[in-house]
Amino acid sequence: MNVEISIDREKCMGSGNCVYWAPQVFDLDDAGMAIVVGDPLDDDERVHLAVRNCPTEAITVPTR
Numbered sequence: 001m002n003v004e005i006s007i008d009r010e011k012c013m014g015s016g017n018c019v020y021w022a023p024q025v026f027d028l029d030d031a032g033m034a035i036v037v038g039d040p041l042d043d044d045e046r047v048h049l050a051v052r053n054c055p056t057e058a059i060t061v062p063t064r
């Protein structure tokens with residue numbers, strides 16, 4: 001099962017916090033916006049750290 005993470009590109013300010021906390025799951029694209037590059041299930045705990053540490057609350061992970 002794939003967990004859908006959504007990143008609100010209107011809110012994302014490209015701080016890179018999510019990449020810091022979960023580098024296997026997040027990266028910044030050429031525009032400096034966060035994108036999902038990995039399977040969030042591989043690193044569930046770090047994904048939640050990334051969500052909590054996003055300064056603009058741009059990352060949404062559906063509750064399970």
Ligand code: SF4
Pocket residue numbers: 007011012013014015016017018019033034053054055056057058059
């Ligand atoms: S932590 Fe939030 S604001 Fe920063 S790059 Fe990631 S999604 Fe964007």
